[in-house]
Amino acid sequence: xTGLKIAEYSVPVPVIQGGMGVGISLSGLAGxxxxxxxxxxxxxxxxxxREPDYDTNPLEANxxxxxKEIRKARRIAxxxxxxxxxxxxxxxxxxxxxxxxxxxxxLVISGAGLPxxxxxxxxxxxxxxxxxxxxxxxxxxxxxxxxxxxPIVSSRKAAEVICRYWKKKYRAVPDLLVVEGxxxxxxxxxxxxxxxxxxxxxxxxxxxxxxxFAAEYSKAAGKKIPVAVAGGIYDRxxxxxxxxxxxxxxxxxxxxVTTWECDAAxxxxxxxxxxxxxxxxxxxxxxxxxxxAIRNAFLERAAKERIPHGRCHGCITSCRxxxxxxxxxxxxxxxxxxxxxxxxxxxxxxxxxxxxxxxVAEIMEELSRK
Ligand SMILES: Cc1cc2nc3c(=O)[nH]c(=O)nc-3n(C[C@H](O)[C@H](O)[C@H](O)COP(=O)(O)O)c2cc1C
Numbered sequence: 001x002t003g004l005k006i007a008e009y010s011v012p013v014p015v016i017q018g019g020m021g022v023g024i025s026l027s028g029l030a031g032x033x034x035x036x037x038x039x040x041x042x043x044x045x046x047x048x049x050r051e052p053d054y055d056t057n058p059l060e061a062n063x064x065x066x067x068k069e070i071r072k073a074r075r076i077a078x079x080x081x082x083x084x085x086x087x088x089x090x091x092x093x094x095x096x097x098x099x100x101x102x103x104x105x106x107l108v109i110s111g112a113g114l115p116x117x118x119x120x121x122x123x124x125x126x127x128x129x130x131x132x133x134x135x136x137x138x139x140x141x142x143x144x145x146x147x148x149x150x151p152i153v154s155s156r157k158a159a160e161v162i163c164r165y166w167k168k169k170y171r172a173v174p175d176l177l178v179v180e181g182x183x184x185x186x187x188x189x190x191x192x193x194x195x196x197x198x199x200x201x202x203x204x205x206x207x208x209x210x211x212x213f214a215a216e217y218s219k220a221a222g223k224k225i226p227v228a229v230a231g232g233i234y235d236r237x238x239x240x241x242x243x244x245x246x247x248x249x250x251x252x253x254x255x256x257v258t259t260w261e262c263d264a265a266x267x268x269x270x271x272x273x274x275x276x277x278x279x280x281x282x283x284x285x286x287x288x289x290x291x292x293a294i295r296n297a298f299l300e301r302a303a304k305e306r307i308p309h310g311r312c313h314g315c316i317t318s319c320r321x322x323x324x325x326x327x328x329x330x331x332x333x334x335x336x337x338x339x340x341x342x343x344x345x346x347x348x349x350x351x352x353x354x355x356x357x358x359x360v361a362e363i364m365e366e367l368s369r370k
Contacts, residue, residue: 001014001368002014004039005224005226006039006150006175007146007148007176008145008146008148009081009107011039012037013036013368014038014228014243014248014249015039015249015368016039016250017029017038017039017253017256018041018085018184018230018252018253018256019044019045019085020043020085020185020253020256020346021044021047021085021332022046022332022335022336023333024043025042025043025085025253026042026047026072027073027076028072029256029261029262030069031072031074031077031080032261033360034073036365036368038367039106040081041085042085042105044062045085046058046062046313046315046332047066048061048062051065054313055311058313059091059314063095063096063099066099066103070100070103070104070105071103074104081106086108086109087113087316089112089113089287089317090315090316090317091314093110093117094120094121094124097122098121098122098128100147101124101125101126102128105147106145107147107149107150109150110151111178112152112189114151114165115151116162116166119166119170126146126147148175150174150175150178153178154179154188155206156209156213162174173225175226176225177214177228178227179229179247181230181232182203183198183232183348184230184349185346185351186253186292186346187290187291188282192290208246211247214227226248226249227246228248228249228251232348232350234255234350239252254354256363257269257272257347257354258272258354258356258358261360265336267339268338269354269357271294272345272351273356276352277352279352280292280294280347280349281293281294285328286319287318291346292346292348293346294347296343296345297341297342298342306326307331309321309327309330310330315328316328331344332346
């Protein structure tokens, strides 16, 4: 196994911990993964939910928390690679990208939509970072570096569209492609019909095709675009299969939930450990995309009736607060706080495999062993 190079960043273990919102992957998890030689990813989805002014001024609270969490993760892993996951469907998406880059994120990963404006928003963040010299106090040895930019795609077509647009509009090339397959947790880039028969998707062929495209495009652009494969990668054997296909790295999320370092409440982790295979289900999220989660009283209730919600925190562009079947932000915050019957517990297809709590260092040891 070789390390991973993403733009100017060297990653000893080719493992990216997937961003998990709301609040599941913050500085605790991301810092620990980065300290063990992988890439730690903080999810910016409603990241400020614990800030005192979150209810009155959610955007400001969230943008402030982006910087706070990056700095906290950096203290855990002063020399590690730490990035953020920012969903394109986030309201004020560009403001989050700017805030993360300004605060010194090494990498921005963006999916849940096509990140067409990512290079421009990141460039604005770089300008602010330069002006403030904001990376200087992070103990970095080599001084500020440009944040690497990585779209998440589920098809070759999406990769092509993004690459073509970035080239034409910004003369930019992605620094990494994350290919997310149908076994992932959270929102999925597939239709409900496609997810009805996952084997029929022959997703490995799609991965091969994306790898082929990335290789051709890298050659034409004169810059290697590494590819990370995500979705259902749970152990070393899964990882080795992905690397054997030709991937440069894997992105894993579900496996890291049941760690002592994960930022969710203990009850959330215990729900993973209790879950059986049949408890991992597909659901239609109010965001309009299918999602994968653990079956609980909340999902049963949501299937039957509209769940009233409180104040809107302006999370997702596609949500109509007056019509939404439930508030996804409220449901995800309830879950991360440990209310596992009244919350939405996103989980990957393999969440039932969790048997016990682990330390991030143990998982990273399994994934990096020669
Ligand atoms: C609890 C949970 C929350 C997630 N939240 C996000 C998110 O906010 N944004 C995103 O792009 N992906 C999100 N994902 C997807 C992961 O980043 C990752 O790509 C995917 O789950 C990989 O599959 P695995 O969980 O089987 O390893 C989430 C996944 C889980 C399990």
